[in-house]
Amino acid sequence: MGKTVRFFLCCALLLSGCISGEQKVFVYPRIGIGEKIYLSTVSIDGEYTKKDSCLILESGKMISFNLPEENQLYALTSDFNSYFVVFINDKGDKIIHADYFSRHYSISGSAATKSLIHFQRLQNELEKRRRLAAEKKEDQHAMELAEKKRKYYINYADTVENIKAFLIVNDELNFGQDTRAFEKFMERAKLRFKGNPEFDQIYQRSLVYLQSQKEHPE
Template sequence: MIVINDSKLIRIHVNYFFKKYSIEGSRATASLTALADRRIAIIGVRNRLIRKVDSLSKLNIKGAAVDSLKLSRDLSVKMLHNNDVAYADTVANPAAFLEINSLIDFDQDFEGYKKFIIRASSRFPNYRLIKQLREDAIANAKIFEEEYLVGDKLPYITLPDETGIPYSTSTLNGRYYLIDFWSTWCQQCKLFTKAEYKILQETSNVNLAVVSVALDDQEDVWKKTIVKNKFNWVQLIDTKMWQGTAARTLKFDSIPFNFLVSPKGKIIAKAIKPDSLESIISRLSLNKK
């Protein structure tokens, strides 16, 4: 039960026997309750359509009838989204806005979410939490609007290593270095770390620094992974993940990802595939220390 304190007198009536309750005196709470009822109705329709489509798919049934069900399913999903956004765009209480904001899924539409939050911040200009949401939304959208290209100078970042000591990539100025981004739960990332390990173990005379940055909020798991896999190069972590320094500064939007950087700090290559890493490194004549 959610109660928003937007009135001097709010009455809550609880019927323990029938497990029901009602709230009087709070307009914001009443609006959320009405919204919840609409959401339950739409979600009920959506779930029934999903089950029907799944059942027909298991029976390998195809055709216009199935396509129609899929269209209705997709429309119900869109209806739920539009219903939530319409409520959020018009609700007068910032706490009610924050409650529904946590339920709205913009998926990968970062620009759409940015515009949505900017509209809210203009209605609630003095509400601290919504101000922070606005800053976060703008920063996240920039990651997808901008990117560093080959030839650009890559900014430095500072993050803690496995001992908690801050490490800055500025210390690599004047050297070739490879910086990659991964996470302990990312299966595709393992292929790239294996390629890195191979280069560092089998080509000991390569004049190349390697830095791995984990976008991970499971710090203990990260440390155990480093030890287990004998990652003996610089290991850093950004526990804020996509809200953190690495993604926001270097503007990459997926993992695994990487940059190969020249001694002058310029990007030589980016998004290198695991099976291409060795050949790209070998062409740089990095063995000349």
């Protein structure tokens, strides 16, 4: 579902295609000279739509893009390689240092993105430990780690305040047959995100699912 994106910027005075907007992202890309950095919006379904681009005249030199849509998921990509940076445009300007050679980046100015990155790193570490336990035939320990990972997804989605961060992890949630827990979870989420079109759609689907479970319990 959701993927990780990176980006950097060109001097606005040299670009004719920059988008006007209140917020900006300032990118310091380490990448080959002559390459292009693309700014795209990313839908929750993983569809990329290019919005702007910048030609890199000097590796490591700051470039910038305007970000007209708040709480939008953006991605920075290039033709240089398959590496990409994904970030959420919550309030305020962003600064991204992106190294397309070592495939590493850091971001400041986006609490939602930093929260999501931290969470995903914890989950990745849990998954590594689970796989190692499985390889060692430590089945009980592997099952415990899988359950811990499942609960972490729910706890994160249950507490995160940014709608995009919530939507990114939503598809990973697994309540099993505990429809009552799922119902309570969705009601709590409704208190935070009601009125957001993407959440409202998910919420309506959850009502249909819960009703079907009541009518035809497994």
